Amino acid sequence: MGSAARTTCPAPRPVIVGTGIAGLWTAWRLASEGVPSVVVTKGSLTESASAWAQGGIAAALGPGDSPGRHAADTLAAADGLADPEAVRILTQEGPARVLDLLDLGATFDRNPDGRLGLALEAAHSRPRILHAGGDRTGAAVIGCLARWVGAHPAVEIMEQTEVSRLMVASGRVTGVHLLSGDGARLSLPASAVVLATGGIGQLFAVTTNPPVATADGWSLAHGAGAQLRDIEFLQFHPTALKLRGVNPAPLISEAVRGAGAVLVDRAGRRFALALDPRGELAPRDVVARAVAAADAGGGAWLDARRVDAMSQRFPGITAMLLRCGLDPARDLLPVAPAMHYAMGGIVTDLQGRTDVPGLWAVGEAARTGAHGANRLASNSLLEGLVFADRAGRSLARLLGGRVDRIGASPCPGVPDHASDAGCEGIRQEMRAVMTANVGVERTEVSLTEAEAALQRLARATPPDAWRTRNQIGVAGLIAAAARRRRESRGGHWRTDFPRRVLREVI
Ligand SMILES: Cc1cc2nc3c(=O)[nH]c(=O)nc-3n(C[C@H](O)[C@H](O)[C@H](O)COP(=O)(O)OP(=O)(O)OC[C@H]3O[C@@H](n4cnc5c(N)ncnc54)[C@H](O)[C@@H]3O)c2cc1C
Structure with missing residues (x-):
């Protein structure tokens, strides 16, 4: 697995891409450990799926509950594909991270006796879902984190700024290319890039995901040579x-x-x-x-x-x-x-490192192994907290205090905003194809048709329309992975292969 190199001379700051729960927590952890960072987000600080989360955060904090029970429920939902060690970490470290959130001032709903109110959700054997403002959990948590991170002198925040490409030299990620809302094209060197770019729902016509969820992290990581895995396992919210x-x-x-x-x-x-x-x-x-x-x-x-x-x-x-x-x-x-959540993603180890040196991934964009073929409800905010915390601590250990505040500089080679104008029709077609053919139920025929349609759309897309090309590229990878998996398991349902096979098929 790759990592940021421990250097004796100063290194540029780590760059965190995305300000959902995973990106904000990574920045917070790094700052708490004395490491400055740059946080880049393509919308505003609080524009993310995290801010939209309703139900809450799962953590074994209630009477009669335990991390072991939470782990058993998580493994059962994952339908045989979760990594037990990732699940153990998720469920065992989860309660401590939730208590950290309380320490930072996040408020969760409480019972009349003052104890935390814990709700029951599907496939949980105990009530263990903490919530805030009834169904406004994400807004409350992100509001709290954004206040801390936004005010922290060690964190530079670049809003309305999109990462369009990773800079790669000699097989190592060395920074990001940026496109700001006012059209400035920039390059920003980084000792490490942490992708916290969230989900992929906007590749589908019917989705609960916000407009920023366009699979950018998967595309950036794949382009840099990082491995994607389990990407056929998508959760459709009923x-x-x-x-x-x-x-x-x-x-x-x-x-x-x-x-x-x-x-x-x-x-x-x-x-x-x-x-x-x-x-x-x-x-x-x-x-x-x-x-x-x-x-x-x-x-x-x-x-x-x-x-x-x-x-x-x-x-x-x-x-x-x-x-x-x-x-x-x-x-x-x-x-x-509606397409809701991606179980798979950029393969990481249990510290958030990908297999490309200098590249890390956390949150929904990452595939830690905690969800397997199906995510247990309310485990994703928790995963964002737990694994971002690990990534932040691990990066801080690697970088120590030797981080330089090198800023972004103009880079005219970065693609601009205009290049995708005029491709909305193509993206709409892509989204319709994905919902119709790579949705709740799939078959060899639907998936083959999807791949052919996506190839046709790719050919119709101008070479400089980078966002559209990236999205179609990821959609094609998902359709191909779903076609290769000739079984039904978790979020991947093949009506032509309704059984689960015992061995790994890809
Ligand atoms: C409506 C809804 C309700 C949900 N309810 C719950 C719930 O109750 N409990 C639960 O556990 N989970 C819930 N989920 C799932 C959960 O919200 C997400 O899985 C989780 O918030 C993902 O967090 P994240 O930090 O990985 O990404 P996100 O919160 O999605 O943040 C991604 C960030 O990356 C930025 N970004 C993306 N691409 C780029 C780029 N190229 N350049 C710069 N920035 C970029 C985005 O602007 C955004 O800031 C819900 C999801 C939705 C959509």
């Missing part, structure tokens, strides 16, 4: 609100089902129980397939009328529904599955 042509699709958190909402078909029949005795709280892939089938058969609805105190417990979701003309106390809520 209960996105079904609204024609709305991107992103508004999410109705699993916690609403945890609080008693049920799924019904157009005949008013509760269909989830027919597939799994856990019904609405079965693992997400099972529920997503049930919802997709009901949707194809005439429609699927979430009945939240039986949820006590819906508007107090889920104020954000209730407000969103009311804005869409739906009253959860009165109306059935039309739902459909």
Whole structure:
């Protein structure tokens, strides 16, 4: 595995790409260890999937719970592909990271007796989901971290600035090429680059992910020669609100089902129980397939009328529904599955190092092995905290105090904003292909068609349209990985190979 070299002469600052929970925590940890860093983000400091997280953070903090139980649930959801050591670390170090968050001033909802309120979500054997503001957990956590990191003198923040390329010399990542909102093209040397670029949902037509989730980290890492793995394992959230042509699709958190909402078909029949005795709280892939089938058969609805105190417990979701003309106390809520989370990604070791020297990855962009073929609900914010912390500590040990504040300089060779203008139609086609052919259910035929369509779209894309080319490139890698895996497992469901095979197939 590669790493930032321990040098005796000063090295440039590490560059962290992305300001979701993983990027902000890496910067915070480095700063706490006395290492300055530069944080680059293509939107504002608080624009990320992390800020949109509703349900919460899973951690074994409740009575009768333990990291061992949390690990057992995580491994069961992962369907045989998780790395037990990564899961052990996630579940054992998780509670300490959540307590760190409390120390930083993050506030979580509490019971009337003052103890932390812990909710139940699908496939968790205990209530262990911490939440804030009911369903505004991400906003609360990111608000807190952004305040700390934004005010820290050791962290330089570059907002509205996009990393377009990694600088690579002699097989080592040495910095980033940047494109700022005002059109400046820059290069910034780095002792290490930490990709915390989040998810890939915007490669799909129906997704819960924010507009910034365009798979940039996967593309940058792949371009630099880093390994991607398990990228066919995508989690489709069963209960996105079904609204024609709305991107992103508004999410109705699993916690609403945890609080008693049920799924019904157009005949008013509760269909989830027919597939799994856990019904609405079965693992997400099972529920997503049930919802997709009901949707194809005439429609699927979430009945939240039986949820006590819906508007107090889920104020954000209730407000969103009311804005869409739906009253959860009165109306059935039309739902459909939406691309939500990527289990795989850039292969890292348990310190966040990729196999390319100088390149690190944390958060959803990374494949630590903690999720295997399917992520347990509310484990992703936790993974962001736990593995970003490890990456930050590890980098700090490597760099020590010998870090120089070298700034960005003009670099006219960096591609500009204009080159992708005019390619929106191509990207829309790509997104439609991915949702139709690489979605909840896949077959050899659908995947072969997807690959052919993506190749055609790549040929139609001008050579300098780098964002579009990068996105189509990653979409093609996902379709190819899904075609190669001739089995059904976790978030990857092949109707032509419905069984799970015992051995690794790729
Ligand atoms: C609606 C929704 C609800 C969710 N609810 C939960 C939940 O309750 N619990 C849970 O555990 N998980 C939840 N998830 C999943 C979880 O939010 C994400 O997996 C997690 O937040 C990812 O964190 P991250 O730091 O890796 O990336 P993100 O939070 O996605 O941040 C990525 C950052 O990278 C930046 N970026 C990307 N590309 C570039 C580039 N080229 N240059 C510069 N910057 C770039 C983005 O601007 C952004 O700042 C939810 C996801 C969604 C979409």
